[in-house]
Structures are given as C-alpha cells and as structure tokens.
Amino acid sequence: MNMFQRRYASLNLALAVGISLLVLSKNVLAQSVPDYVTKQVPEAKVVGNAMFTYLFWDVYDATLYAPKGEWQSNAPFALKLDYQRGLDGKKIAQRSVDEMRKQGISDEAKLSEWGDKMVALFPDVEDGDVITGVATTNRASEFYINGELVGKIEDENFTQAFFDIWLSEKTSEPKLRKALLQN
Numbered sequence: 730m731n732m733f734q735r736r737y738a739s740l741n742l743a744l745a746v747g748i749s750l751l752v753l754s755k756n757v758l759a760q761s762v763p764d765y766v767t768k769q770v771p772e773a774k775v776v777g778n779a780m781f782t783y784l785f786w787d788v789y790d791a792t793l794y795a796p797k798g799e800w801q802s803n804a805p806f807a808l809k810l811d812y813q814r815g816l817d818g819k820k821i822a823q824r825s826v827d828e829m830r831k832q833g834i835s836d837e838a839k840l841s842e843w844g845d846k847m848v849a850l851f852p853d854v855e856d857g858d859v860i861t862g863v864a865t866t867n868r869a870s871e872f873y874i875n876g877e878l879v880g881k882i883e884d885e886n887f888t889q890a891f892f893d894i895w896l897s898e899k900t901s902e903p904k905l906r907k908a909l910l911q912n
Contacts, residue, residue: 765873766794766807769863773807774798779908780813787813791895793909800896800910808895808909809861812854821854822847828894831901843887850880864888 762773776793789810793800800806826844834840850872854860861873868885870892871878882888893899900906 762794763809763861763876765876765878766809766861766863769865769871770794770796770805770807772796776800776806777909777911779905781810781902781905788816789813791905791909793896802889802892802896805864805866806892807861807863808892809859812858812860813856815855816853818851818853819848821851821860825891825894828901829890832890832893832897832899834890839886843882843884843890846880846882846887850882852879862891864892 762775767773773794774797776795776798778790778792780790781788789812792809792811793806794809795801795806796804822844825847826840829840829843851860852858852874859873859875861876863871863873865871867883868888869881869883870888871881873879882891895902895909896906898906
C-alpha cells in the first residue's frame, strides 16, 4: 500500500468512526427519555438539545421531548433542564417572570401570582440537578425535580407563557430555540 492509499484508508476510518459516534449519540439521546416524561408525553422522543450559556458559563443543558420527536405547541411535551451550576430557586422563578414579561405578558398581578407559585416549586439547584417541566394534554404544567413530581400549575395561560420562554418566536434566546426545535 502506497502513502496515498494509507492516507485515504486512514481518512475513511476516521470518517466511519465519526459517523458511528454521531449515530450512537443520536441513538443514546433517543433512548434516554425519562419514565416520568413518557407517562405524560406518549411516544416521547427527543426533538432537540442545546446548552444554554450565559456569558462564558454553561448554565443548563436543555432537552425537548415530544410525541414521536415532533413538537407541536398544542400537544403534550416536556422540557428538561440539566443544570451545570448552582442557582438560587427564587432567582430561577424571577428570571422566568422577567422572560414572560419580555414575551409580552403585561398583567403584573398575574405575573406576581405565577412568580409566587414558581418560588414555591423551584428549589435551589446544584450542578447535576434536573428540573423538567411538562405541558400536559390538558395544558397544565407539571414540574419534576430530579425525577420527582414537586407540583402542578393548572393554568393554560401559565403553561403557554412559561414554555414560550424557550419555544416562542419572541424568545430572548433564538439560537437555543432553533436547536431545541431542530427536528
């Protein structure tokens, strides 16, 4: 085998390994749907995944699940946030309210009510903690902390406003939205 053939063979091997790893990582994501998600989201599969970074800090890895991996705003879906750093639960709730306000929600009494409900649900998180929000079939929001149900907000308007933080065309993070909705 001459030098050109060896380089060609090495390039083919590297390409085959790279493609195999990509397929394997997609398959691992597709198979790793948490049980508590599949209970509320029938035939749940990963729609998209992305890391949310603020300045130069990784904050959380976001994964969107929907039936058959096809997100529709009026169907059940789940958004799982794997935190990469510690954050205060009250600050998570306040940031959520601020983002809802940016989406165009202007009813301050309603935002205050929703903020209080989120403060009651969202704990302080540490690196490795997971918060999952599920938009249920009846448009309620269920919240899971590290796989355990911690509460439910039965308000269709809240559910819409909360998940619009990530999934609306008006999101403050359009690149994250695009990655989550990649399919």
